Amino acid sequence: MSILRRRSKVRNSxxxxxxxxxxxxDESKKDKGKEKLNRKQDGGERRIKKWTCVDSCCWFIGFxxxxxxxxxxxxxxMPASFPQYVTEAITGPLPDPPGVKLKKEGLTAKHPVxxxxxxxxxxxxxxxxxxxxxxxxxxxxxxxxxxxxxKRPLCxxxxxxxxxxxxxxxxxxxxxxxxxxVAADYFAPGYFVWAVLIANLARxxxxxxxxxxxxxxxxxxFQNTEVRDRTLSRIKSNIELMVATNGGRKVVVIPHSMGVLxxxxxxxxxxxxxxxxxxxxxxxxxxxxxxxxxxGGPFLGVPKAVSGFFSNEARDIAAARAYxxxxxxxxxxxxxxxxxxxxxxxxxxxxxxxxxxxxxxxWGGLDWSPEGVYNCGAKKxxxxxxxxxxxxxxxxxxxxxxxxxxxxxxxGKDVAELHSSKIxxxxxxxxxxxxxxxxxxxxxxEYQELGVGGIKAVVxxxxxxxxxxxxxxxxxxxxxxxxxxxxxSHGIADNLDDPKYTHYKYWSNPxxxxxxxxxxxxxxxxxxxxxxxxxxxxxKLTSTAECSIPFQIDTSANGGSENSxxxxxxxxxxxxxxVPVLSAGFMCAKGWRGxxxxxxxxxxxxxxxxxxxPPANLLEGRGTQSGAHVDMLGNFALIEDILRVAAGxxxxxxxxxxxxxxxxxxxxxxxLQL
Numbered sequence: 001m002s003i004l005r006r007r008s009k010v011r012n013s014x015x016x017x018x019x020x021x022x023x024x025x026d027e028s029k030k031d032k033g034k035e036k037l038n039r040k041q042d043g044g045e046r047r048i049k050k051w052t053c054v055d056s057c058c059w060f061i062g063f064x065x066x067x068x069x070x071x072x073x074x075x076x077x078m079p080a081s082f083p084q085y086v087t088e089a090i091t092g093p094l095p096d097p098p099g100v101k102l103k104k105e106g107l108t109a110k111h112p113v114x115x116x117x118x119x120x121x122x123x124x125x126x127x128x129x130x131x132x133x134x135x136x137x138x139x140x141x142x143x144x145x146x147x148x149x150x151k152r153p154l155c156x157x158x159x160x161x162x163x164x165x166x167x168x169x170x171x172x173x174x175x176x177x178x179x180x181x182v183a184a185d186y187f188a189p190g191y192f193v194w195a196v197l198i199a200n201l202a203r204x205x206x207x208x209x210x211x212x213x214x215x216x217x218x219x220x221x222f223q224n225t226e227v228r229d230r231t232l233s234r235i236k237s238n239i240e241l242m243v244a245t246n247g248g249r250k251v252v253v254i255p256h257s258m259g260v261l262x263x264x265x266x267x268x269x270x271x272x273x274x275x276x277x278x279x280x281x282x283x284x285x286x287x288x289x290x291x292x293x294x295x296g297g298p299f300l301g302v303p304k305a306v307s308g309f310f311s312n313e314a315r316d317i318a319a320a321r322a323y324x325x326x327x328x329x330x331x332x333x334x335x336x337x338x339x340x341x342x343x344x345x346x347x348x349x350x351x352x353x354x355x356x357x358x359x360x361x362x363w364g365g366l367d368w369s370p371e372g373v374y375n376c377g378a379k380k381x382x383x384x385x386x387x388x389x390x391x392x393x394x395x396x397x398x399x400x401x402x403x404x405x406x407x408x409x410x411x412g413k414d415v416a417e418l419h420s421s422k423i424x425x426x427x428x429x430x431x432x433x434x435x436x437x438x439x440x441x442x443x444x445x446e447y448q449e450l451g452v453g454g455i456k457a458v459v460x461x462x463x464x465x466x467x468x469x470x471x472x473x474x475x476x477x478x479x480x481x482x483x484x485x486x487x488x489s490h491g492i493a494d495n496l497d498d499p500k501y502t503h504y505k506y507w508s509n510p511x512x513x514x515x516x517x518x519x520x521x522x523x524x525x526x527x528x529x530x531x532x533x534x535x536x537x538x539x540k541l542t543s544t545a546e547c548s549i550p551f552q553i554d555t556s557a558n559g560g561s562e563n564s565x566x567x568x569x570x571x572x573x574x575x576x577x578x579v580p581v582l583s584a585g586f587m588c589a590k591g592w593r594g595x596x597x598x599x600x601x602x603x604x605x606x607x608x609x610x611x612x613x614p615p616a617n618l619l620e621g622r623g624t625q626s627g628a629h630v631d632m633l634g635n636f637a638l639i640e641d642i643l644r645v646a647a648g649x650x651x652x653x654x655x656x657x658x659x660x661x662x663x664x665x666x667x668x669x670x671x672l673q674l
Contacts, residue, residue, distance in 0.1 A: 095624075098640040099203025107647040109205035111252045111290050112212070112242035114235075115184070118257025118296075119218045119350060121193045121630070123178035129159055130172055141175055143187055157340050160219075162347040167221055167483050168228060176217065176229070181208060183215035187630075192622075196634040197254075197642065204643060210246065212238050218258065221349040221487035222265040223504045232269050236278050243288050250290035252646045257578075257629065260297030261353050261508040267516050268507035276504055286518035291645050293524045295638070296576055296629050299510050300363075300583040301356035301490070303408050304534045306469055308351065309477060310409065311551045312342040314534060338549060342445050346477060352484040353508050355473070356408070356466045358492055362511075362586070362670060363466035364406025366420035370582060370666040371405055371535075371573050405535045405571060409464040409472070413538050413557040413566070416463070423462055429471055431457035446477045447550055455550045459541050492672070496597060510587050510598060511672075519601045522651050525588035526638060528627020529661045530612035532565065533575025574661050576612075578629035581661045585609070590667035596674040606651040610635055611660045 095101075123143030126136045132155035141148060141159055148156050163170045177183060185195040194213070201211060216231040225231040239251050255263040267289075270280040278284075307313050345351065356363055364370060410416035415423060431453060447455075454475070464472050470490060474481045489505050493512040506512040515523070540554040559566035565573065574581045587598075588605040595602040612627030622631045632638055641654055 095636065097200055097203070098636050098643055099200035102640065102643050102647070103204050107204050107643065109201070109210055109646070110648045111249050111646050112210045112239075112246050113201060113206065113646055114212050114214055114239060114242075114251050114253045115181075115194055115197075116214045116253065116255035116259035116263045117184040117193070117216075117218070118255075118259040119354075121187055121257070122184045122215050122218055123182070124160075124175050124217065124219075125178055126159060126174070127176050128172065128174035130155070133159055140178065143178070143184075145189065154340070157344050161344045162219060162349070164347055164479055167224060167347070167349040167487070177215045177231075179213075179215055181211065181213045183213050185213075193630060193633060194256075197639055200639050200643060201646065204647065206646075210242070212242060214238070214259075214263075216262065218350055219348040221483070222262055222353065222508055223269075223487060224349070225262075226269070232266055232278060235266060236270050236280060236284075239288050250288055252290050252642075253292045254295065254642060255292065255297070256295045256633065258298065258350065258354060260294045260299065262350075263292065263294075264299075264510060264513075265504070265508040268513055269504065271516060272502065272504075276502075282517050285516035285521060289518065289521050291522040291524065291651075293526060293642055293645060295526050296579055296584065296632065297525060297527065298354050298579045298583050299525075299587045300358055301354050302534075302579055302583060303356060303536060304578060305351060305354040306356065306408055306473075307534070307537055307553065308345065309355075309473055309480065311539070311549050311553065312338050312345065313553050339445055342549065346446070346480045349483055349487055352480070352488050355484075355488075355490055356469065356583075357490045357509050358511050358672075359467040359490075360406065360465050361492060361672060362582070363408070364404065365465050365467070366406060366423075366463065367404060369403075369405040370669040371580075372403075372662065403565065403571065405573060406465050407463045408466060408469055408536050409539055410536070411459050411462050411539050411541070413554070416536070416538050416557075416566075416571075420463075425462050426457070426460040428454075428457035428461045428475060445549070446479060450476060450550070455541070458551070510591060514597070515592060515599045515601065515603050517601045518603060521603050522645075523588060523592065523603055523605045524608055524641075524645075524651065525585055525605070526608040526610070526641070527579060527581070527584040528576035528612050528629065528632045528635075529574055529581055529609045530627055531575060531577040532567075532572035533577055533580050534570050535565075535573040535575075535580055536571040538566070538569040538571075576627055576629045576632065581609075581663050582666060585661070585663040586667055586670070589663050590670070591672065591674070598674070604651060606654070607657045607659055607663060608638075608641060608654070609658055609660045609663075610638055 096104075120142070123140050125138050125140050126133060127138065129136060132152060136148065139148070141156060158170075159173055159175060161170065162168060169175070181194070181198060184193050185198060187193050198206075198211065214231075214235045216225045217229060220228065226233065242251055243249065253263060267285055268277070270278040270284050271282050273279055304314050362370075404416075407416055450458075458472065458476065461468075461472075470481075473484075485505075487505050489509050489512055491509075491512060493501060493506075496512075496514055500506075501512060538554045538557040539551050542548055542550055542552045553569040555568040557566060557569045558564070565571055576584070585607050588607050592599040592603065592605045599605070610625075610627045610632060613623070613625035615621065615623035615626070622628075622634055624634060624636045626632050626635055644654060645651075
């Protein structure tokens with residue numbers, strides 16, 4: 001029994017020991033499991049953190065790229081008619097393009113056509129450059145994809161700038177205009193300029209031999225395009241060739257934007273004797289030109305040019321600065337954006353042709369201006385009939401209480417609204433420019449030489465009209481305006497028989513030159529209306545402690561009502577978003593109407609306005625009824641008018657004047673000796 005008990009005890013002890021061992025093993029396994037789980041969790045956390053920093057960005061970029069290629073594949077795989085099918089399914093049947101419509105009516109090509117592009121819409125390519133521009137020979141620096149702007153921005157700015165003294169190429173750099181229709185058919189891939197008009201002309205029989213793009217370097221002064229590139233001579237010889245090879249049929253010239261002023265200069269140049277002119281004689285235009293169909297012409301300049309020279313701003317730039325204060329002014333990736341752009345743009349002499357002309361007589365003074373208030377809050381029609389004729393010139397725009405647009409630049413909203421008798425001003429013209437406010441600025445602008453005293457003097461003068469704007473620009477940008485005085489003029493001629501007006505600097509100012517002796521020729525002023533367009537500005541003084549432009553549009557200045565035309569520091573008026581109606585329409589409405597001292601041969605003039613109707617949806621693209629400055633080159637009504645004249649019609653056969661604004665009413669308020 002004792003033996004059995006001992007065995008039983010040993011067995012029980014053994015079982016207890018084994019149980020303890022099993023228990024320890026289980027606990028050990030649990031501990032190891034927990035440790036592994038913790039390690040997995042720790043590793044998972046580490047992997048999540050790594051994913052957040054790197055992988056999510058890669059996957060996001062990959063997703064965008066995949067979607068892009070997928071959509072590109074679908075776009076190329078779909079039938080060519082599919083986009084039109086979708087559009088028509090939503091908006092209804094689309095009208096025939098003007099070329100198709102007029103071909104059905106039996107119209108065919110008759111008069112050769114000459115296009116004169118405006119500022120910035122023509123391509124520029126590199127022929128010689130500095131070391132930083134290796135590999136860019138005959139590549140576009142302007143127009144196209146603008147790839148070099150992103151790859152080497154400072155190099156691009158250097159090559160797009162002109163010499164600050166001569167207004168021509170800097171040593172070792174040659175940038176030249178692209179030639180042919182491709183020079184300005186598209187500004188960038190998918191963004192048309194002349195392409196839609198060219199395509200519609202082709203539908204009624206036009207070919208490249210009956211169309212000519214008068215491309216020129218839009219940066220340099222008009223006369224210097226002849227000095228450097230012989231561009232004016234090329235235009236003359238090409239027009240003569242087109243007339244000679246088309247049975248003596250005269251050309252129809254279609255300038256756009258600044259090209260309107262360029263061709264005005266050409267018409268005086270071609271008549272003038274050599275060496276200053278082309279030696280064509282006083283009858284050259286009468287023998288070679290049927291009609292000049294000016295589109296969006298800034299005949300009397302644009303206030304937007306003033307803000308460009310003064311602070312390198314317009315409404316859009318000012319709004320961007322308001323949303324991201326200081327971003328465009330500071331050193332971002334080695335590029336002080338606005339300062340570099342100001343330095344570059346102030347070397348482009350052609351832009352000075354668009355400074356407002358005619359002074360206070362045209363644009364108004366401290367207490368008056370020709371225009372009423374354009375109702376900036378009015379809803380735009382989704383479609384319109386631009387062939388509606390309003391012979392009395394009374395537009396359909398809604399007008400309210402008067403606003404004085406004559407104050408083109410005002411320092412403070414209160415100054416813009418006060419009567420002139422309540423404004424205390426200190427004349428800036430004889431002020432001594434004080435100490436340099438900018439100590440560390442790598443980008444040279446003429447503001448570095450203005451000094452604290454000069455900046456204060458500009459602000460203390462408080463308000464500037466068209467009559468004092470030139471003095472202001474002479475004060476803040478003397479190098480720029482020294483070249484301006486040699487190439488352009490912005491006044492009103494007292495006596496056009498004065499020999500001084502034979503100089504080329506007066507030729508692009510319609511108030512200081514005569515139209516050609518060509519009584520059979522016709523001149524059209526064709527432009528969009530119904531879009532708020534920059535007319536005057538409210539400015540403020542910015543900090544001069546850093547490398548910054550000292551003056552800035554005050555985006556906090558707004559009107560008191562929904563329909564007010566003061567928004568984000570900019571007063572708006574009726575126009576095409578770039579050129580106010582007053583500038584585009586006055587000369588054809590009054591200055592050249594009938595026989596005047598500016599139009600002694602009585603060339604017939606017509607005002608053709610196109611009421612802006614924005615696209616109803618994105619499928620319409622930039623719209624076929626747009627009145628915007630560039631988009632209107634795709635306006636079907638405008639294109640139809642051009643095609644009819646090119647096919648032989650006269651202005652009277654188009655229906656004469658077509659007016660939606662109050663241009664005739666405003667013109668009567670301008671006391672100009674005719």
